Amino acid sequence: MTEKIILVSDxxxxxxxxxxxxxxxxxxxxxxLARPLHDLRISVTDRCNFRCVYCMPKEVFDKNYEYxxxxxxxxxxxxxxxxxxxxxxxxxxxxxxxxxPLLRRHLExxxxxxxxxxxxxxxxxxxxLTTNGSLLARKAQSLKDAGLTRVSVSLDALDDxxxxxxxxxxxxVADVLKGIDAAQQAGLGPIKVNMVVxxxxxxxxxxxxxxxxxxxxxxxxxxxxxDVGASNGWNMRDVIPSDELRRRIHAEMxxxxxxxxxxxxxxxxxxxxxxxxxxxxxxSVTHAFCHDCSRARLSTEGQLYTCLxxxxxxxxxxxxxxxxxxxxxxxAIGALWRVRADRYSELRTINTDGLSRSGSERRVEMSYIGG
Ligand code: SF4
Numbered sequence: 001m002t003e004k005i006i007l008v009s010d011x012x013x014x015x016x017x018x019x020x021x022x023x024x025x026x027x028x029x030x031x032x033l034a035r036p037l038h039d040l041r042i043s044v045t046d047r048c049n050f051r052c053v054y055c056m057p058k059e060v061f062d063k064n065y066e067y068x069x070x071x072x073x074x075x076x077x078x079x080x081x082x083x084x085x086x087x088x089x090x091x092x093x094x095x096x097x098x099x100x101p102l103l104r105r106h107l108e109x110x111x112x113x114x115x116x117x118x119x120x121x122x123x124x125x126x127x128x129l130t131t132n133g134s135l136l137a138r139k140a141q142s143l144k145d146a147g148l149t150r151v152s153v154s155l156d157a158l159d160d161x162x163x164x165x166x167x168x169x170x171x172x173v174a175d176v177l178k179g180i181d182a183a184q185q186a187g188l189g190p191i192k193v194n195m196v197v198x199x200x201x202x203x204x205x206x207x208x209x210x211x212x213x214x215x216x217x218x219x220x221x222x223x224x225x226x227d228v229g230a231s232n233g234w235n236m237r238d239v240i241p242s243d244e245l246r247r248r249i250h251a252e253m254x255x256x257x258x259x260x261x262x263x264x265x266x267x268x269x270x271x272x273x274x275x276x277x278x279x280x281x282x283x284s285v286t287h288a289f290c291h292d293c294s295r296a297r298l299s300t301e302g303q304l305y306t307c308l309x310x311x312x313x314x315x316x317x318x319x320x321x322x323x324x325x326x327x328x329x330x331x332a333i334g335a336l337w338r339v340r341a342d343r344y345s346e347l348r349t350i351n352t353d354g355l356s357r358s359g360s361e362r363r364v365e366m367s368y369i370g371g
Pocket of ligand 1: 290
């Protein structure tokens, strides 16, 4: 049963040490398993207007739930400063997440600030955003104008009743589809639609979703239901393995494998054999991809997490607000990445009752650091 009170952050984060030698960033830094720092996911709010059962269930995130006070959130200036330091270490892709990032007021201002940052390799920054799509019809054009490259939209069903049951706030699927169309028209493609599949809840939507997005420029990606955080009541029995999803789709719409776009890509790419476009599978549970995971996550209040399943953050906000110089913060980020050894999904073990066993530490909630 779900616990009533869930702390998104347990306050056990540590303030990173500043290394004695402030060697400047070189445009590339490897962790202890030789994985480069390539992606940065930045959560801009811990709030969401949906109550998806696998992410922010209503019985936990109810009207008494205390969100972070505004003053504890990183300001846009602070976010842009940290992003610049990460980019100097080799980050080429930044994804804005939440909560629901479009709930953060004037987000376009942040997009504008980030879009101007040059990468270490001289390539344009891949600046993207994950949204539930509810505000996208209104915001797509202004986000594009501000410099956003692409969007990913979370959508777990096409059937209105199923979708409403999953978002738990009676939001109609037609409005998300309007948002996807608006993003397409604004030039925020290729749009990726992410569908979390939970056995017994929305598995009947797998084929309708595949049929709907086939022969369109939108790339549908199926995500295995994950044991993130502590509030979603995860059980292995609710996970439908990607291989099984692919088998069901392939039986009706034959698929061929496609090459990854780059090392560390989370989704396995497939193409419809008849030329009907691309589809992807993110198999964090059954085919862990920690071996080339190049993602760092920055929480809404400036905690750095080096793994989605981490239980402790590194308090970069304390450095930002403590008068530390760029050189000092950059050296601290480099030092943290060099000792990183996270590979939770590869080490995950499942009990006979279907629960994951990952030590006794409570993991941070997904709504706090983004997916
Ligand atoms: S479990 Fe952690 S290290 Fe492994 S892929 Fe996910 S975020 Fe990366």
